[in-house]
Amino acid sequence: MTIKEALFQYTLRQGDTSLILGHRLSEWCGHGPKLEQDIALINIALDLVGQSRSYLEYAARIEDKNRTEDDLAYHRAEREFKNLLLVEQPNGNWGNTIMRSFYYDVFHYLFLHELVKSKDEQIAAIAQKSLKEVTYHLKHNSDWVIRLGDGTEESHVIMQTAADELWMFTGEMFDMDEVDDILMKEGIAPDLKPLHSKWLQKVKDVFTEATLKVPPEDAWMQSGGKLKGIHSEQMGFILSEMQYLPRAYPDATW
Amino acid sequence: MSKPKSKNEWPLWEVFIRSKAGLSHKHVGSVHAADHEMAIENARDVYTRRSEGISIWVVESNQVHANNPAEKDSLFEPADDKIYRHPTFYEIPDEVGHI
């Protein structure tokens, strides 16, 4: 694998994860528990789709095959998407949505902190911009995990259930392969292994305040989305919704 | 003006935004929130989507005290005839220049 190929894959992984999480959060639009929260969630979705556009636009340039950000978003199939399994999980109730974002935000924050040092200027610039946004996402969602975890008995149960159910999708965030190895040697990508303990510590801190139990650290973890493009059944539904217009009218532009 | 609230209703907060350094905070509207941190976040998302602010104050609405509007005349009218508080009250010959 060449550096260029690795960089293309790597950029897709970030872009796809942002895009799919942004897609999921948009599904809440008009249905949130309070109008103020609809607005908050859309803000986060806008940040994520914005990040995704930067990554995909860059990926298209790296690939150099005359494709655009939209070609990458709208004309790739399930197996070509390299997002984390975590972010494609259905919204469920508001608690599931908050917990899914929280698990990812902690990782995303730590990851971007390293990515800003990337020797690839474009990647570093995207990371720099994203870090400000994600710092807010993390604060916002940590606050919500605490409120709902330590709120009522009902909310506590909902949040604990969400924490437990989504747990098996958290390990994948730290998976690495040849793509990472090649780019680490070039100083473009960070090593994800050291982030794991930091991630766990932050989750523990917030869960302690939220009176939630951290699921067992040695639990079995799912993987395959980010590295191999093997997704859950959810993915096909997301794409058939997201891509339907450009696929149904291939000659049209919008 | 506030009525008793049922259990799951969040209180009303008045929002004040400083649009840029050098200007005062200005009242822009209100949000609902369970606590002041949420109120600030909600105010940020509702009232600064287009870079309208660099600083936010929130105050729970029931903590805002106002004068009785019926006392408007006795509170504010007495100032109307104190024209000696304004520079134009004083006559300075033009030759002196700007003072």
Next chain:
Amino acid sequence: MSKEKAFEQEFENKIENEIKIEPRDWMPEKYRENLIRQISQHAHSEVVGMLPEANWITRAPSLRRKVALLAKVQDEAGHGLYLYSATETLGARREDTVDDLHEGRAKYSNIFNYPSVTWADIGVIGWLVDGAAIQNQVMLTRTSYGPYSRAMVRICKEESFHQRQGYEIVLHMAKGTPEQKEMAQDALNRWWWPSLMMFGPSDKDSKHSQQSLAWKIKRQGNDELRQEFIDKTVPQAKYAGLTIPDPDLKWNEEKGVHDFGEIDWSEFMNVIKGNGPMNRSRIKARKAAKENGAWVREAATAYHEKKMKRAQQKQSAA
């Protein structure tokens, strides 16, 4: 002169002299009621209006269109909040006005009882529905009630991108493939008449219009606003190469305005009564959002109370 009479006189003087009425000023009870009805109805329209468009966010055909639509629908939530915030200054709590909506006691703009069937609808909603709304809202920036007027100024400023966003979509489709053009024309056919109905019945048949005009809550009549909207929109349709579905529409040289066909008010009345294709679905969606979110709102309140209690205990222990 009785105290009440003196207040009333002062109120009338303010209206006469274009001095805004502010929240704690004396105002006739009917003026307050009228405002609460109109502003909350306006707020509900923003919020219910999110639904037909939010439907398409996950299906927006390009990422550029997706962020624009997200931002637009988010603005609508924001505008709903600015308006609820204005009704709260009149002592009407948001929870109560929202309950009125959910129980069918309050109305919202009838237009949102029609379905957004294709992507072209997103374009036409922005172009016509926001266009008609802006027509109305620009007039309302001069309304006599201060908080309403300030909310409107802000809303008008923000909405200027909404209509452009919609017209850009329409134009792009109208100049696109034959299928796209057909979609755009079809959307215009379906939304044209309901958009004209947005201005409400003719002034002579509108029960609220006269009083609202006298109190300067509204500054222009329904018919005048509708006419201005038509005159503005006709050239835009022409530029896009689309046909407005009204055989009677033609330029009246003498009056300097467009003549247009008879509006089918029986359809309007029926949709208002709940017989539109989407009435039930819209209210159901809003009620479900409220009910499914009850545990979240309760939990946040409970957490805040716990936190206050802990702080107090800490203080008294110290």
